[in-house]
Amino acid sequence: MENSKDKKKSLFIKSYGCQMNEYDSERMLEILEPFNYSSVAGPEDADLIILNTCHIREKAAEKIYSELGRIKKIYRTKKRDTKIAVAGCVGQAEGQEIINRSPIVDLVFGPLTYHQLPEMLENINTEKGLPNKKLVNIDVPDVDKFNEMKGSRKSLRSISSLLSIQEGCDKFCSFCVVPYTRGVEISRPANQIMKEASELIEAGAKELILLGQNVNAWNGRVSGNKNWSFPNLIRELSKLDIARIRYITSHPRDMTDELMRSHQDVEKLQPYLHLPIQSGSNKVLKEMNRGYTFGEYMRIIDKTRVYRPDIAISGDFIVGFPGETDKDFNDTLKIVKEVKYAHAYSFKYSSRPGTPASLMENHIEENVKSERLKILQDLIKEQTRDFNKSFVGKEIDVLIDKPGKGENRMSGRSAYLQSVHMDGGASMIGKILKVKVTKSRDNSLEGIAS
Ligand code: 5AD
Ligand code: SF4
Secondary structure, three states: OOOOOOOOEEEEEEEOOOHHHHHHHHHHHHHHHHHOEEEOOOOOOOOEEEEEEOOOOHHHHHHHHHHHHHHHHHHHHOOOOOEEEEEHHHHHHHOHHHHHHOOOOOEEEOOOOHHHHHHHHHHHOOOOOOOOOOEEEOOOOOOOHHHHOOOOOOOOOOOEEEEEOEEOOOOOOOOOOHHHHOOOOEEOOHHHHHHHHHHHHHHOOOEEEEEOOOHHHOOEEEEOOEEEOHHHHHHHHHOOOOOEEEEEOOOHHHOOHHHHHHHHHOOOEOOEEEOOOEOOOHHHHHHOOOOOOHHHHHHHHHHHHHHOOOOEEEEEEEEOOOOOOHHHHHHHHHHHHHHOOOEEEEEEOOOOOOOHHHHOOOOOOHHHHHHHHHHHHHHHHHHHHHHHHOOOOOEEEEEEEEEOOOOOEEEEEEOOOOEEEEEOOHHHOOOEEEEEEEEEOOOEEEEEEO
């Protein structure tokens, strides 16, 4: 079969969207490595192209069709036997429609079935001369895909290694497609996570980034009836030979006191909390079905800061949700000023097919959304700049994770997730060094490593 182990094959995977997709792409590569695939940097010479897509906003989804257009040009003139796959949330949401719109696509699958990649590839491969077979696999299997997954986690992809611990979402925020594309909320079993963490550490990981759409909703069966809470899991992971632990993304509704306290008690847990509020208006939060008020959100922030005063807060915001008034938007600006974010993402509301918000009345004009986004982003930028500025002259711990841009330049992350750049050499990679901050920029720090 085409998957035979003797013929070398090249694989180009492009990830869009969140870190969950990045993680899935790493796993896809690992599944295919035993079949003699190795990754290449561009689509030009690839035997297999996988676009691992994001459906969260219309723009993200449309990007895939432009990319497919570009690939079509290469595909026509170069390797006719290149297989093209669309994976991820657009695959899950649009299925056959993708092949209808872009017939060069051979295979469509979603985040829940990628463990079946070798079989799927075998199914679309045909004898020379026969027309291409197409396959759409967007089932929701009732097996644990992580148990089924072949491939080793033992080659180091990054000093800061991603580890997905929870998938899917049951929160059904009215604007969001995730519950429909990633399925119901599931927590991976604790023993599976501990094993994967050990493999990543053995490969050389110094930092674990625990991932989940609602990572702090994780709870896992350990053995018998014994359950671990998410802070339990963090504590157990911190006993391994790892320098740093982070988690992303959390939901305010699952922010327990125990988790907040972990930022004080567990030294390896980094002082960084990504806690999206989406809007500062209680009316909008209710319409979004977020399940908390702005006051409740503020109490979480205040309390976490009691446990860990230096914690960097990050968040997500949506502007221009249906019915959002100037007053609602001002409430969002008010909460940004009150929290003082170290960093935050903000987006214009994007109407997504199948979501309750897409059916609401009072959709906001595009130009109003753009104006609001600009105002919000300017404010957040100012806060990030101030946050970064406050480090100038200080000595901080930086985990050096990769070469920087330019000769003899290195780059790493502070405990607060800021990018820190400095002069240095490859021997620094994987170490936590003391760095004296000499300069701050909008989105990074410059320093001298000692
Ligand atoms: N429109 C705009 N932003 C969205 N997000 C999720 N769905 C939408 C949407 N329909 C944003 C939220 C979420 C982040 C991952 O993407 O802020 O936290
Ligand atoms: Fe989407 Fe809301 Fe679930 Fe986050 S909590 S993934 S925004 S439905």
